[in-house]
Amino acid sequence: MSDTAPLLIRSASQAEFAEAVEWAAAEGWNPGLDDLTAFFAADPEGFLMGFRDGRAVSSISVVRYGPDYGFLGFYIVRPDRRGTGDGIATWRAGMARLEGRVIGLDGVPAQQDNYRKEGFRLAGRNIRFTGAPARTPAPRGVELRPIGAAEIAAVAVWDRPFFPAWRHEFTTLWAGPGPARRRGLVALRDGDVAGYGVIRSCRQGFKIGPLFADDREAAEALFSGLCADIPAGATVALDVPEPHGAAMALARSAGLAPAFETARMYRGRAPKLPIERTFGVTTFELG
Missing domain, CATH: 3.40.630.30 (Gcn5-related N-acetyltransferase (GNAT))
Incomplete structure (x- = not known):
């Protein structure tokens, strides 16, 4: 060259x-x-x-x-x-x-x-937790359902507040029915969406993201359900917004430990996102 x-x-x-x-x-x-x-x-x-x-x-x-x-x-x-x-x-x-x-x-x-120097300002840190998750029963009161063709439209709409713009096309492929190496679950209470999460196979182990939920109970149910079918001893990564104490506590209680961190930064006005319901970010590559 x-x-x-x-x-x-x-x-x-x-x-x-x-x-x-x-x-x-x-x-x-x-x-x-x-x-x-x-x-x-x-x-x-x-x-x-x-x-x-x-x-x-x-x-x-x-x-x-x-x-x-x-x-x-x-x-x-x-x-x-x-x-x-x-x-x-x-x-x-x-x-x-x-x-x-x-x-x-x-x-x-x-x-x-x-x-x-390029005009970006720090909005907060994300901590990646990794490890072999503890196997715990899902909390009662939350119904878990695989995200299929009948569920994906409602999930894509429910996702909207968690991102600064509409991302229906991405969410449909990321969370909906598709490759066997990824799986999405939606949490329901009385038939209404209370959260959803996606687990996907990576070069090493698995990553969960997003993990969005109305509260820790729904988040724990989703985390438990997403981890239920992975091989014993397999590692899982979950990227947690540091300001969300309940999310940090959930990761630690699941047996995961901090591995590294990233800086979420914005150029321009930082969007207001529901950090208190964000138990795991979607992906570091696309937000």
Whole structure:
């Protein structure tokens, strides 16, 4: 590869962006096995890659939600191209795509100062808890039902307050019936939705996200139900907003321990989201 070859930054296809997922895996991000189809449903043009001589060298996801919001993730430069300027050029292209919008991201704390220089401000921390979950019976009074074709529309509507914009297409694929390597459950009380959660297979173990619920009882029921069918000893990750004490307590009571954290930051006015009902964020890549 020649450094004199021009850097071409463009929207990548789902097949092309699979290489960025491999980079993410190499960085220890432990992506889900079936994430990309739902990601691309959110915004098919929102996954940029930089190419030199036809080879991918950088990536960034800059997904547009509605007219006013966007989320940034997958900012990765191939290790042998770091320090060459490919990364900052890709960053600028991504930021240009989200110009005029409130932008969210989940970044490692070490990069907070760099993000501040770009106009981002800290909104709070998310703590990733991991471990082999304790097997506990689900609390009574909460009905759990697999999210199928009959449930997904109600779940997508119930999800709306938890995100700054409508994301029906994403939620339908993320939580609804689909690949066997992910499973969604909805919690019901007297026939009304009280929460929902999704568990998915990853390169290592499983991740639960989102885990949204009206209260801890519904959240515990969902967590127990989602973990019921995973192999004994398998590890689970749950990304918990640090300000939500009940969610932190739920993760610890399930036998999980803090592994690392991210900084949720926004450029523009931070949205008001129901943290008190957020027991696990959906995904660090798309918010």
